[in-house]
Amino acid sequence: MALRYALLAALHESPATGYELTQRFRSRLANVWNASHQQVYRELGKLLEEGKLLAESVPQPDKPDKKRYHLTVAGQKDLKQWLDKPQPRPPAKDPFLVKLFAGNLADKAVLQGEAEKMREEWERQLAYYRSIEEEYFQQPDALPAHYRYQYLALRRGITQVIASLEWLDELENGL
Amino acid sequence: MALRYALLAALHESPATGYELTQRFRSRLANVWNASHQQVYRELGKLLEEGKLLAESVPQPDKPDKKRYHLTVAGQKDLKQWLDKPQPRPPAKDPFLVKLFAGNLADKAVLQGEAEKMREEWERQLAYYRSIEEEYFQQPDALPAHYRYQYLALRRGITQVIASLEWLDELENGL
DNA sequence: CCTTACATGTAACAAGTTACATGATTAG
């Protein structure tokens, strides 16, 4: 049930097309929520049917129209209600840790290769998050409420990735 | 597709019943993988059909029999093959961060309440992981390979929770 | 020519959740 609220929250920030929402999930929202374009289009269709969204057709020169979605009052109300209901913590699911658990069966070189890839991915992510931090959140204390919350979400991503990289050092020493 | 390998990995550690596997997912494997008992029983059924597992009926005095599952050779081979194939990183999905993203709409008291609950949960988890660490992993360097890998998985849980608690401090200051 | 980005979808299948169902034993 949370995908729909992730979409409503993203559209509360600003109207967007399905394509743009999919991109946000892969970039700025990467540490918050994720969904493939197929899921996004399907869920947008449902939300539209239910009257939680409005679709505005945006004509483009030399290209087919694109559909920009906006929250309706009903959509905002729905989001607000969800926000006020406590949600359970998401369960951890990490295939790499599953592998470690059966680590004595695994090929050490394969694990080391995966560790190397993880490092690259996390370093790329950290650099990206840092660049957002520097560009938009120089004086976090002076931020209007709207951005302060987003900054806290970003800080979550940053602190998690830093801790992950530190653990990777431990891992590569122990592997 | 990963649930089946989580089960095979858990059964590679030691044979167990569906009930016990469900419990492991909630305790020692909480930072590794998670599944409800319904999922566990269904997947065990499939694995049994496919010949990846054998079920041994264990009679109990005054209680109905329970079924203890063992890896077969085919099951071990299957697990081994999966271990050697790199897996994609799991996508992040955190409803609480979704809430932060629309934080200016949310009720501050509700967010603070959730933050409080998270703290309790993480502190409980950390204490639990620490207790395992102290009981079984006193001299990590002297550990046989089998346990060394499990220790690295445990360290992942510990470092993540510590980072989470530090972020919580930031959050509660900023909320 | 080929690949990447833009832009939107459908269909089939796998994974995960929620509700329902049953029955024994143990601790308060």
Added chain:
DNA sequence: CTAATCATGTAACTTGTTACATGTAAGG
């Protein structure tokens, strides 16, 4: 008597993945 733990499942539904499908525009 009641709740919790042990122990195992089925059925319906929702969510997420993979494969398929189509077409434009820009850059190398």
